[in-house]
Amino acid sequence: MLRPMASxxxxxxxxxxxxxxxxxxxxxxxxxxxxxxxxxxxxxxxLISITGEDSTQFLQGLIxxxxxxxxxxxxxxxxxxxxxxxxxxxxxRILNDGFIYPLPGTDEPGWLVEVDKNEVPKxxxxxxxxxxxxxxxxxxLDGGERTIWASWKNHSEPRWAxxxxxxPSPSPFPTHASVTGCIDTRAPGFGARLVVPGEEDLxxxxxxxxxxxxxxxxxxxxxxxxxxxxxxHGVAEGQSEVIAESALPLEYNLDMMRGVDFRxxxxxxxxxxxxxxxxxxxxxxxxxxxxxxxxxxxxxxSPVYDPSVDVQIPPSQTNIxxxxxxxxxxxxxxxxxxxxxxxxxxxxxxxTDLTLTGEASQFDPxxxxxxxxxxxxxxxxAQGQGSGEVKVxxxxxxxxxxxxxxxxxxxxxxxxxxxHRAKDYLxxxxxxxxxx
Numbered sequence: 375m376l377r378p379m380a381s382x383x384x385x386x387x388x389x390x391x392x393x394x395x396x397x398x399x400x401x402x403x404x405x406x407x408x409x410x411x412x413x414x415x416x417x418x419x420x421l422i423s424i425t426g427e428d429s430t431q432f433l434q435g436l437i438x439x440x441x442x443x444x445x446x447x448x449x450x451x452x453x454x455x456x457x458x459x460x461x462x463x464x465x466x467r468i469l470n471d472g473f474i475y476p477l478p479g480t481d482e483p484g485w486l487v488e489v490d491k492n493e494v495p496k497x498x499x500x501x502x503x504x505x506x507x508x509x510x511x512x513x514x515l516d517g518g519e520r521t522i523w524a525s526w527k528n529h530s531e532p533r534w535a536x537x538x539x540x541x542p543s544p545s546p547f548p549t550h551a552s553v554t555g556c557i558d559t560r561a562p563g564f565g566a567r568l569v570v571p572g573e574e575d576l577x578x579x580x581x582x583x584x585x586x587x588x589x590x591x592x593x594x595x596x597x598x599x600x601x602x603x604x605x606x607h608g609v610a611e612g613q614s615e616v617i618a619e620s621a622l623p624l625e626y627n628l629d630m631m632r633g634v635d636f637r638x639x640x641x642x643x644x645x646x647x648x649x650x651x652x653x654x655x656x657x658x659x660x661x662x663x664x665x666x667x668x669x670x671x672x673x674x675x676s677p678v679y680d681p682s683v684d685v686q687i688p689p690s691q692t693n694i695x696x697x698x699x700x701x702x703x704x705x706x707x708x709x710x711x712x713x714x715x716x717x718x719x720x721x722x723x724x725x726t727d728l729t730l731t732g733e734a735s736q737f738d739p740x741x742x743x744x745x746x747x748x749x750x751x752x753x754x755x756a757q758g759q760g761s762g763e764v765k766v767x768x769x770x771x772x773x774x775x776x777x778x779x780x781x782x783x784x785x786x787x788x789x790x791x792x793x794h795r796a797k798d799y800l801x802x803x804x805x806x807x808x809x810x
Contacts, residue, residue, distance in 0.1 A: 404681035404713035405599045411592030413525035413576050414600035418612065420491035421520055421569070422498060423477060425484035426510030433485060436461055436504060436642055437474065438623060440635040452476070452483075456556030456567060458633040460616075460623055461500065462643025468621040470497050471611065471633070475554040475569055486515075486554065486569060488522055490612035504642070523576045524558070524600050526565030527591045553579055560631040561607035562773050598712065605715050606676055608662040608771050614690065615709045615717060623647050624656045625719060630777045654781060655730050656722075658706065661774070663718045664767040665711060675772040683714040686762040688745040694718060694725070694766055697742035708745050708766065718768065725768040728778055743767070 424433065430452065434441045439459035443451040456475035460468050470489045477484030489497055494514050501512055555568035570579050576590040608627075610616050616626055628634045629651065636651055650656065664670065664677040665685045671678040694706040706720040722728045724736045725743060746763040 404683075405596060405602055406681055407679055408599050408603035408606070409592050409595065411527040412595045412599070413523055413590045413592065414595050414597055415576075416522040416524055416600070417597055418491050419488055419522045420494040421515040421522070422487040422489070422494060422501070423484065423513050423515060424487060424501070424510055425477065425480065425482060426508070427483060428508040429483050429485055429510045432505070432508045432510055433474065433487075434638075435640065436501070438462065438628060438634040438641065438643075438647065439474070439632075440638040441474075444635065456486075456488075456554060456569075458556075458559055458628075458631055460628055460633055461497065462623065462641075462647070463619055464642060466622065466643040466646030467619045468616055468623060468626065469500060469618055470613065471616045471626070471628075473556065473567055475556065478554045479551055486520075488567075488569070490614075493613050493618070496618075518573045520569050520571055521573050521576075523568045523570065523590075524565055525568060525576065525590055526563075526603070528563060560609045560627075560633075561771070564607055564609065601712055602679055602715070605662055605710070605712060605717055606679060608660060608717065608769075608774065610660050610709060610717050617691070617709075622650065624650050625658045626660050627774070629656075630774065654784070656778075656781075657730060658719055658721050659774070659778070660709070660717055661720045661726070661768045661770060663708070663711075663716050663720070664769060665714045665716055666765050666767070668765075670765070670767055673767065673769055675770065675775070677715045677767075677769050679713055679715050681713055685714045686764055687711040687716070688762070688764060689747055689749075692745050692747050694720070694743050694745055697744040697765065705743055706768070716766075718766065720768045722778070726770050728770065728775065730778070730782060 430441050437459040438461075439457055441453060443453060453474075454476065456473050458471075459474055460471045463469050470493050472487060472489035475486040475488065477486050487497070498512060498514055505512070552571050553568060555566055558564045558567050568576065570576060575594065580590055604611060609631075610626055623629070623634055624647065629636075634647060634651075636648060662677050664673055665687075666683075667685060671680070688708045688711070690709055692708045693704040694708060695704060696702055703724075704721075705724045706718050709717045709719060711717070720726065723730055723733075727735070727737050727739070729735050743766050744763055745766055747761060749760045749762075
């Protein structure tokens with residue numbers, strides 16, 4: 375006797391719950407707005423120690439910044455504070471962005487390299503490949519051995535922390551034998567970076583200091599709150615945003631963020647970086663972007679973060695195109711987002727009012743841009759995320775605008791100077807010819 379077949383509509387409770395979870399994907403609850411003063415534990419970052427007599431020269435040949443003080447003509451005075459830099463591959467693409475810190479509490483030369491935690495094994499492999507016979511030791515620090523913190527005080531920090539590179543004074547906070555850190559120069563007043571031993575609260579390391587100098591002002595906040603603040607400042611971080619072996623240093627604002635020394639000499643990947651710098655035109659840059667559905671919030675030089683706004687976050691590296699068109703030239707690539715803000719690699723003359731050359735700008739202030747994605751296509755990054763579409767507006771921070779326009783002005787002045795030289799030379803030749 376045949377058993378009655380189950381109804382094709384029946385489904386077990388476990389599968390049903392999984393199907394509902396997949397079919398009705400919800401965005402995680404957006405974090406609160408960043409406080410005016412606070413500090414965050416950066417659990418997404420990892421550390422590598424490099425110690426030994428050759429450690430300084432070894433790093434000097436691999437990173438975009440200088441291991442020595444910029445105002446020392448003899449290049450003998452080592453940096454006394456940390457700084458932002460990047461490791462490049464041989465074609466000049468970024469392998470890892472990160473920070474280099476002097477290793478505290480050691481008698482021999484030593485450094486700590488901070489990078490994306492997921493990238494530590496890959497960077498170690500890269501370092502070992504270039505070690506050859508150098509006298510040094512490489513080691514990935516264990517979890518809890520040291521903790522990386524970001525700290526900020528919006529009301530008291532300078533526009534640009536120039537002293538971080540140009541004077542012997544390494545930082546505005548007291549030095550400790552066990553603590554290392556730096557001013558984060560990736561955006562004006564962005565805050566400080568600190569590396570401390572153990573996993574205790576950051577304040578325990580500055581308990582006896584004057585309150586005005588304590589870098590751990592305010593209360594501890596979550597990593598997601600730090601991420602919101604970072605995106606509001608237009609700062610990309612880690613290889614989920616600074617795409618490994620694809621990102622170019624100047625497109626990712628390393629020149630503006632003081633992550634490149636153009637006078638230091640040879641290092642891996644230097645050729646393309648120097649050539650791009652002297653050419654003077656960087657057509658794409660990382661910018662903060664506003665995500666919205668219907669009406670664009672009133673923005674100035676910063677996106678408006680609103681945790682209550684429900685907006686889908688596009689998949690990473692999805693193309694940005696002009697709204698109202700079927701398919702055209704990509705205006706940029708979306709990289710990452712949280713809530714209703716994000717970061718994108720934008721074509722400046724298409725998505726902003728910045729003009730880089732004497733050519734006509736493609737920017738139209740009435741033109742909207744959109745990001746569309748399909749989550750059910752084979753090989754798509756959006757699998758499991760569903761399909762969607764969101765509008766996007768690129769925002770140019772005031773410091774980015776100032777930096778780009780100053781570069782355009784310098785290029786224009788240099789071009790005019792060359793033109794005057796050519797004209798004078800031509801007139802001189804004509805005069806010599808007439809005298810013959």
